[in-house]
Amino acid sequence: MNVKSKGISWTRATTAKAKRARGAERLREAAARAARVLAEQGGSRRADAGMSTAEYAVGTIAACGFAGLLFKVVTSPDVQEMLSSLVQKALALAG
Numbered sequence: 560m561n562v563k564s565k566g567i568s569w570t571r572a573t574t575a576k577a578k579r580a581r582g583a584e585r586l587r588e589a590a591a592r593a594a595r596v597l598a599e600q601g602g603s604r605r606a607d608a609g610m611s612t613a614e615y616a617v618g619t620i621a622a623c624g625f626a627g628l629l630f631k632v633v634t635s636p637d638v639q640e641m642l643s644s645l646v647q648k649a650l651a652l653a654g
């Protein structure tokens with residue numbers, strides 16, 4: 560039987576409600592599985608989670624090296640001339 564109410568057929572509304580109910584049940588099951596896994600691990604995180612001090616040091620050195628290289632490139636005469644030309648053209652277009 561297909562009874563229409565407010566532009567939505569009864570069978571479609573029932574199917575949508577059933578889909579939402581199945582989705583909610585799957586979500587509850589996933590949450591229960593996650594809770595079991597955390598309980599089995601004692602609820603603690605791994606001891607090696609996150610970066611160590613040595614990794615921070617290497618990352619900082621790499622960032623400084625990249626910044627130095629970028630500074631050298633931007634301050635080179637060719638790049639400065641190109642940037643100056645670009646700014647002059649932009650100012651000429653602006654009036």
